[in-house]
Amino acid sequence: MIGIDASLANAFRRILIAEVPTMAIEKVLMVNNTSVVADEVLAHRLGLIPLNADPRLFEYLSENDAPNERNTIVYKLDVSCKKGSPRVTVKSDQLKWLPHGSELQMDSHDISAKAKSYTSFSCIQDSLPEFSKKPLGVKFDDIIIAKLGPGQAIELEAHAVKGIGKIHAKWSPVATAWYRMLPEVSLLKEVTGDDAEKLVKKCPVNVFDIEDLGNGGKKAVVANPRACTLCRECIRGVNEELVELKRVKDHFIFTVESTGALSPEELFIEAVKILEDKCDRVISELS
Numbered sequence: 288m289i290g291i292d293a294s295l296a297n298a299f300r301r302i303l304i305a306e307v308p309t310m311a312i313e314k315v316l317m318v319n320n321t322s323v324v325a326d327e328v329l330a331h332r333l334g335l336i337p338l339n340a341d342p343r344l345f346e347y348l349s350e351n352d353a354p355n356e357r358n359t360i361v362y363k364l365d366v367s368c369k370k371g372s373p374r375v376t377v378k379s380d381q382l383k384w385l386p387h388g389s390e391l392q393m394d395s396h397d398i399s400a401k402a403k404s405y406t407s408f409s410c411i412q413d414s415l416p417e418f419s420k421k422p423l424g425v426k427f428d429d430i431i432i433a434k435l436g437p438g439q440a441i442e443l444e445a446h447a448v449k450g451i452g453k454i455h456a457k458w459s460p461v462a463t464a465w466y467r468m469l470p471e472v473s474l475l476k477e478v479t480g481d482d483a484e485k486l487v488k489k490c491p492v493n494v495f496d497i498e499d500l501g502n503g504g505k506k507a508v509v510a511n512p513r514a515c516t517l518c519r520e521c522i523r524g525v526n527e528e529l530v531e532l533k534r535v536k537d538h539f540i541f542t543v544e545s546t547g548a549l550s551p552e553e554l555f556i557e558a559v560k561i562l563e564d565k566c567d568r569v570i571s572e573l574s
Contacts, residue, residue: 288466288541289537289538289539290536290538291537292537293539296466296539296541298509299541299555299558299559299562300464300541302558302562303461303464303543303554303555303558304452304459304461305411305451305452305453305459306453306558306561307452307460307549307554307557307558307561308342308347308458308460309337309338309342309449309450309458309459309460309549310338310340310342310345310360310447310448310453310548311332311334311338311358311447311448311450311457312333312336312340312362312445312446313334313446313447313448314339314445314448314501315329315330315333315443315444315445315514316389316391316405316444316446317329317330317443318442318443318444319440319441319443320441320442320443321439321441322433322434322435322436322441323436323439324433326502327514327533329432329441329443331400332433333382333432333445334455334457335363335457336379336382336425336426336427336430336432337426337546337548338360338424338425338426338447338548339421339423339424339425339426339547340360340423340548341417341548341549342449342548342549342556343416343557344417345357345358345448345449346449347448347449347450348449353407354388354389354405354406354407354448355406355408355409356388356409356410356415357371358448359406359446359447359448359503359514360412360423360446360448361384361388361389361406361444361445361447361510362382362383362384362385362444362445362446362447363382363385363390363443363444363445364377364381364382364432364441364442366441366442367383367435367439367441367442367568368395368436368438368439368440369438370437370438371437374381374406374434374437375434375435376435376494377431377433377434377435377441378428378429378430378432378435379425379428379430379431379432380425380428380429381446384412384422384423385426385444386409386412386413386414386418386423387408387412387452388404388407388445389404389405389406390404390444391404391405391444392404393405398549405444405446420439426546426573427432427547431482442456460545460548460549460554461543461544461545461554462544462546463491463542463543463544464542464543465541466539466540466541468534468535468539469513469538469540470512470513470515470516470517470532470533470534471512471532471533472494472509472512472521472531473509473530473531473533474509474529474531475528475529475530476507476528476529477506478506479500479504479505479506479507480504480505482529483497483505483507484505486530489520489521490521491518491520492515492516493509493510493511494510494512494514494515494521495507495508495509495512496508496510513540515532517532517534519532523535543555548563
């Protein structure tokens, strides 16, 4: 990002971490858990598993809303280890999507009343065009959830909803989002001959290179300033008066590492939209 203030760059960073929504497991209905992992720890681990679901296709679930096909994804985990068998490793690929909604029945004091499940789906999720070609599974199949010994079992139902990282880190769409200012490396004097060779060798990230001047002449040039980490190795010793290190204060290099639901490019576009909405709200309130 070039030509902006540091406060704006930091606003994008904070929005990427805390305000771009994703889908994550929020409610876990525990049917049976005889593993060594406690119920609340197991639920926490499930919440941190990245889901392969586009949050832009879902609505937020408020306190007054019923879980339906537009605001909730239901998963089932049912795995056991038979007595006398070796230990079983439970992985994220064993979480199965239930497009029909919850299969568990709510307890009712009225025996004559019709049994209700924990969701109110009006249609099957995979019948909707946006979900028919892309199953709502997990992003990575090899995440270890628990390990079961002989005779142990886990049976549960997990409900995923839309949320933001400001509420809980499990909804953060990025593993990390940070930026650095573009390094500016300048040679104050012409560095030639053996001094040029020494300068090139001193830099651990190959910022400098040798330019052939002909007739055996050599000159050091700044070839890759973007790679500079400002470790200051190049100016230690005899080169203090030869090299100047600075940062360009309006040029920011971002690193965005997505957890998988959306690509870094899509996350940045969503962050721009959120910042735009914030500006519109401020302008509206002021006017």
